[in-house]
Amino acid sequence: MKKAAATRLAILEKAFELIYAKGYQTTSIDDIIATTQVTKGAFYYHFKNKDEMGVSIINELLKPTLTGSFIAPLQNGGDPLSGIYQLMHNLLIENEFLKVEYGCPAANLTHEMTSWNADFNKALNELTEQWVKTMTDAIESGQAGGSVRRDVNARQVTLFVMAGYWGIRNFGKLEGSKEVYYAYLNELKHYLETLR
Amino acid sequence: MKKAAATRLAILEKAFELIYAKGYQTTSIDDIIATTQVTKGAFYYHFKNKDEMGVSIINELLKPTLTGSFIAPLQNGGDPLSGIYQLMHNLLIENEFLKVEYGCPAANLTHEMTSWNADFNKALNELTEQWVKTMTDAIESGQAGGSVRRDVNARQVTLFVMAGYWGIRNFGKLEGSKEVYYAYLNELKHYLETLR
DNA sequence: CCAAAAACATACTAAGTAGTATGTTTTTGG
């Protein structure tokens, strides 16, 4: 049971790439199996249907990536405001997997699938909640440590920052250029400074 | 040539409602003509194809609405920061047409259609650019009038605010509740105050 | 090594899709 797991993972990864680039609804199973070089039999052996595969992408690919790359940097105990800025900078500018033309995978799926498929909604909610909680905790420990003003509402700030991130990703898709990312990051820096 | 225009408008309006609720790709022309009570012949008499209809929705429905409801309030010459907050409050809380489960129509279309259909991209870009320009102008006249700090970058602030709006709309879809809207608006108010 | 289960392959189906061909009705300008 080693090769099979590799096949399953290959399907998930290729499917994710296609969906990230083209969207969930417009990525057909025929597309997926063609680029993955597996057959329909293999696909439906591993997944009950298309939606189950989609949810698996969130749970088995996106969640671990989020935990590893986006959450860990906020948990090192350093200054949370600098940490948040660095994280956003990494995601928007340095990360070479995320493409400005394609936006944010999680935001894309939320847009497309929410209020359409409850399982997607649940998986995406968990994904997001994990990030919200981490960022909120980081801000609160910053407050305890004195690097963040005591009178700011940590969760409120988190939602404000994450909303900005999702939104500027959408803007980037529209403009097709990272220029808006730089503008956003500049203003984010100013905003975060006001929380000290 | 009066009835025909009414038919065309009816198609656009019903199609928009369906697309706003279900998404563009998952709204079929059969759906549209069924709920509009027109036939396929009428549909294809008024529109060359589905995409032309989609672009018409943006140009003939969304743009005028944006101009009337969202842009005019920023051009009354009053305090732009209060104006921006009021506008966001209206859009998120009071507007009874926009539904939290469905998000922002323009953001939805951007997510779904950008980098997929150049005509959509162009229309959405014009729509957005109009809003960006209006908000930027309002902030700059606020700077001239002394109600906004001189050292803020008006366009940068505009992008930051609009990104937040689009993002929190996405968040709302995910959570299915306006609670996140209130959190966002609170923090937006704080942020805007720092620009005075 | 070898049966049984797991993993994959192929051919097909039923339903939906955008769009077209070809009509009929309605409106409009002279």
Added chain:
DNA sequence: CCAAAAACATACTACTTAGTATGTTTTTGG
């Protein structure tokens, strides 16, 4: 009022889609 054009209606096509039925191959534990 009446031809001509505009506006609409119906029936169809060619294609794509998710999913299934029924195989064959490969792996695995005893």
